[in-house]
Amino acid sequence: MNKIIEIDQLTKRYELSGGDYIDALKGIDLHLIKGETLGLVGESGSGKSTLAKILMKLEALNSGRILLKERDSQLYKPKEYFSHIQMVFQDPYSSLNPRKTIFSIITEPLVINKSLTQEELRRIAKDKIELVGLNSQVLERYPHTLSGGQRQRVGIARALTLEPEVLILDEPISALDVSIQAAILNLLIDLQKKLNLTYLFIGHDLNVIRYIADRVAVMYLGEIVEMGSTDDIFKNTKHEYTKKLINSSLDLKNDN
Template identity: 50%
Template sequence: MSSQTTPAQEPLLRGVDVTKRYRAGRSLGDRLGRRPERALTALDGVSVDVYPSEVLAVVGESGSGKSTLAKVLVGSEIATSGSVVFEGKALSPKRHSVDARRIQMVFQDPYSSLNPRLTIGSVLTELLRYHQIVPRNEVKAEASRLLALVGLDDDALTAYPSQFSGGQRQRLAIARALAVRPDVLIADEPVSALDVSVQATILDLVSDLRDKLGLSVLFIAHNLAVVQHLSQRVAVMYLGRIVEIGTAPELFANPSHPYTRALIASIPRMREGSVNSAFEVEGEPPSPYAIPVGCRFHPRCPLATDECRVTDPQLAPVAPEGAGSTHLSACLRVDALPAVQNATRTIPVERSSR
């Protein structure tokens, strides 16, 4: 599938205007001072579409709301407002088990999600039997097929999670998620805890699975470099909002939000040979208890003006792509960004068999 064709299709999974607030509770001082309960805004009106057979990467600093978005989409957190739509149908917060099965999640730490006392064969066969994915006499063959799909051989069936390396455990976690034949895989930082060389092999696996199974993947990462080769589209999150979204070629050739430029500038291998070397942003994101008025990025933005301190920018098409463009940025001053002289260069990836 070409990245350009993606937005012409109907989305498979949609988050529509999703807001998620967490109540902080009141301290004794708050109660004595009769101060109202405080709420933390983890997601603030986020709309996102995941199309069939695409890898959509979601990147952003710690605390930007990536995991909360994943949890709301998979149904393990209930949105404060907004909705989740799958194949055109709004999902109820308490999902029917069939709906739940079709959106699966894998996590950064595969070990914590694999029962250390069960062999991999037991984990897979129990799941296959419980969900009646194949007839009972085909369960063993299906478990072998799942392992082959993630690049592991049958020996894994009789082994325990502790007998595998980090990369292999992530393959097992992916096999377990695939056992129930989902349409969407949500992967929350699945490579962040792995060595760089092993990361590349898992990224290759995700890419293969998209090709072979037509799987849609929402792939969460801290680091833009990780997703450059993997994703058809990239969404950049900042403080509970998507601030830029576009196809990977659009976004890397013409990063159109100061925060995206800063993310790229913070990666030495990407900075080399890129105009973004000049674009640095300092400081920490503001507290999610007190999101700045106007553009939420203004306290850290080198381009901020008085207008940015009062106007909250919404996602809008980036010129010169125009009204039909799929490349959107939530910045009032896209025109003031320095012109990109060199598109962000391709980063070599290391390979390992682990």
């Protein structure tokens, strides 16, 4: 079993004023196997996004460690680290700079991390934008001229420019219409097969998680309360909280 990411006893505490604190993550153990999709579910405030932020080094961890390809994440130089792991955000409206063209949005990671000629940038941008199913003419346009679904494709293309092996997908389809959700899910599954990507898929729609995830981890108040294969989690549910979550999820009512 090839563990591409291993998280070991990870904790995160936020200090509040007056000596109070919140333990956002209370000793998380988690691993990602190369090529799989791990679904991460739980209510807001359960620590899903904190975990994602720490993985992307947008927040510092308090204790514990993260191994990327069996090497401590702290030992990586940022450029090296982010060539392995990238993130797609929930809101395609606020995660793209409105004053930049799609070309400069997509190539920004390259400009920061590598020194390439303008020509090379053009070629890679064209490659990536076509990879996510958009026409290369989109490169000259600004985010406001694109629909929500198109923007999310741009967000995915940006995450792919450094050719990472791991993508953290933080509610990547929650802000989109159902018809578009299906298209983006299809794209993500396609890309995973083509590029052998590993996904950490954070979501709250349990049908979507059942559809896309190989394994599922359930978070509650900063802890992982249950983890297992998707089938196991949904069929042999053990933890009370997971049961509650599954029971409150609404399916299409088809019986009256």
